[in-house]
Amino acid sequence: MMTALEMVNRRKDRAAVRAEIEVLRRERLAYEQGSIETRHALAMSKAHCRALEARVTVLETEVRRHEWQHQAADDLVVQHIMRTQALEAGVRVDTLENTGSSS
Numbered sequence: 001m002m003t004a005l006e007m008v009n010r011r012k013d014r015a016a017v018r019a020e021i022e023v024l025r026r027e028r029l030a031y032e033q034g035s036i037e038t039r040h041a042l043a044m045s046k047a048h049c050r051a052l053e054a055r056v057t058v059l060e061t062e063v064r065r066h067e068w069q070h071q072a073a074d075d076l077v078v079q080h081i082m083r084t085q086a087l088e089a090g091v092r093v094d095t096l097e098n099t100g101s102s103s
Helices: 004-102
Strands: none
């Protein structure tokens, strides 16, 4: 037979084990909640990263379009300069011919 003291000690031991189990359960729940929050933050970060990558793609496309427009404008400028020079050369030839024929 167990003595009263042994019974009290066993009850205390059981209570201590139950208390430790409860502490471990709370720690596990806190860990699980932290894990859920971390996964959520990671998902949000990945979504933000994908949005930034898409924005970069759009901006790169715009840059290429602007570069193309800039090159097209440069080409037009060169064409106009060449036409102007051709017209000026034609005017000089006409002027020289008119000067030469009036003498």
